[in-house]
Amino acid sequence: MRHEGKTEARLERIRGAVSPRRHNARTIAALTSNPGCGRRAVLDAAGVDKDGLAGRVGYPAGFGQSPFAIVRGNVFEKQVKADGCTELLRLLRDQLGLDLGPASYRDLGASGEVAAGGAPGEGGLDARHAASVAALTEAARDAAADPAAPGAVFDHPLLRLDVAGQEVSLEPDLVAVQPGGVCHIVEIKSFPVIDGQADGEKVAAAAIQAAVYVLALRRLLGRAEAVAYEVVLVCPKDFSNTPIATKVDVRRQLLILEHQLARLTRIDSLLDALPDDLRLDLAVDDAGVPVLDAAALTGALGKLAARYAPGCLSTCELAFFCRHESAGRTATLGVGVREELGGVETVADALGLAHGTRAPDDDQAEAAARLRTTARVYAEVLASLPARSRPGPTPREGGP
Numbered sequence: 254m255r256h257e258g259k260t261e262a263r264l265e266r267i268r269g270a271v272s273p274r275r276h277n278a279r280t281i282a283a284l285t286s287n288p289g290c291g292r293r294a295v296l297d298a299a300g301v302d303k304d305g306l307a308g309r310v311g312y313p314a315g316f317g318q319s320p321f322a323i324v325r326g327n328v329f330e331k332q333v334k335a336d337g338c339t340e341l342l343r344l345l346r347d348q349l350g351l352d353l354g355p356a357s358y359r360d361l362g363a364s365g366e367v368a369a370g371g372a373p374g375e376g377g378l379d380a381r382h383a384a385s386v387a388a389l390t391e392a393a394r395d396a397a398a399d400p401a402a403p404g405a406v407f408d409h410p411l412l413r414l415d416v417a418g419q420e421v422s423l424e425p426d427l428v429a430v431q432p433g434g435v436c437h438i439v440e441i442k443s444f445p446v447i448d449g450q451a452d453g454e455k456v457a458a459a460a461i462q463a464a465v466y467v468l469a470l471r472r473l474l475g476r477a478e479a480v481a482y483e484v485v486l487v488c489p490k491d492f493s494n495t496p497i498a499t500k501v502d503v504r505r506q507l508l509i510l511e512h513q514l515a516r517l518t519r520i521d522s523l524l525d526a527l528p529d530d531l532r533l534d535l536a537v538d539d540a541g542v543p544v545l546d547a548a549a550l551t552g553a554l555g556k557l558a559a560r561y562a563p564g565c566l567s568t569c570e571l572a573f574f575c576r577h578e579s580a581g582r583t584a585t586l587g588v589g590v591r592e593e594l595g596g597v598e599t600v601a602d603a604l605g606l607a608h609g610t611r612a613p614d615d616d617q618a619e620a621a622a623r624l625r626t627t628a629r630v631y632a633e634v635l636a637s638l639p640a641r642s643r644p645g646p647t648p649r650e651g652g653p
């Protein structure tokens with residue numbers, strides 16, 4: 254992640270002594286699924302370990318792959334990439350009709366640090382990014398100039414994408430350059446395809462992450478048509494380690510991503526609005542005692558404006574904390590309710606407006622009329638039911 258010096262220093266102060274967590278395609282996808290959340294934006298920009306933070310404030314997330322799944326995924330990836338991606342080239346040709354001929358293979362990880370989720374060695378990453386830019390630009394240009402030339406496969410490329418004013422480093426598994434010059438993002442995943450079907454949620458997550466890579470590569474090459482909108486997912490077939498390749502169309506994800514990236518507030522603007530002494534340091538001292546206790550971390554989190562929505566439960570490690578914090582607020586009921594009840598912040602206010610025990614402000618008049626109508630219709634339907642078929646106490650009778 255690259256920032257201007259002043260912003261970088263500020264983010265380091267927030268994070269404290271621990272090593273930063275690196276933004277990646279998954280965190281960008283999650284960030285763009287809730288672009289109004291300043292809390293997540295600041296934590297991700299500072300590289301704070303949200304999973305660790307959630308645990309420290311008493312709301313562990315339980316996110317992440319099991320160690321067993323990680324090891325299995327690494328073995329599978331190694332198998333697909335073995336011998337200069339021989340197996341992958343066969344899959345592309347035989348299963349997808351994507352013939353790269355006697356393609357060249359280059360491991361761009363050899364140009365610098367191959368990141369593994371720890372501290373970013375920016376020197377190594379810079380070298381790897383520079384090598385990736387040069388190699389991919391040249392390969393796409395040469396392949397376009399001579400459609401008869403064989404294709405190329407690049408392992409461990411490092412791309413960059415501007416996210417809210419920061420350059421974020423991204424690591425697709427592979428980029429395949431087809432004769433003629435079209436590039437394909439190839440992602441190797443460990444979730445299985447069983448009887449031709451994969452887990453829909455996992456495919457959707459892989460698609461939005463791959464769309465992040467497509468966008469970054471398009472911006473690098475300066476031409477949208479130079480990168481295919483169909484990404485290649487390689488997964489284990491059935492219950493074996495036999496790989497199977499499928500194409501996934503990410504045009505819809507690209508549209509959403511570009512729209513949401515444009516809506517993100519710049520990180521320096523978010524930082525300007527925060528107290529200078531804000532700290533979310535998860536370090537422990539020599540005796541193993543946390544530098545900041547749970548109360549201090551909770552207090553600091555409270556200074557970062559959040560925008561909780563039910564979708565956070567599947568995308569953000571802090572979801573249980575934020576859900577608890579925003580209990581009783583209408584926004585916790587979802588985007589639809591938030592939009593319908595614009596200006597009505599709490600469930601208690603909504604009930605008061607619905608039952609006429611609270612007078613609406615000017616900007617609540619429309620929502621109040623809707624709530625009163627809903628309450629009246631609900632009461633009428635309820636009254637028409639036989640007593641034993643009626644549901645339990647209404648919120649008005651039993652409290653929210």
Ligand code: SF4
Nearest residue numbers: 290561565569572575
């Ligand atoms: S869980 Fe909290 S921090 Fe994460 S995106 Fe939702 S509101 Fe933001």
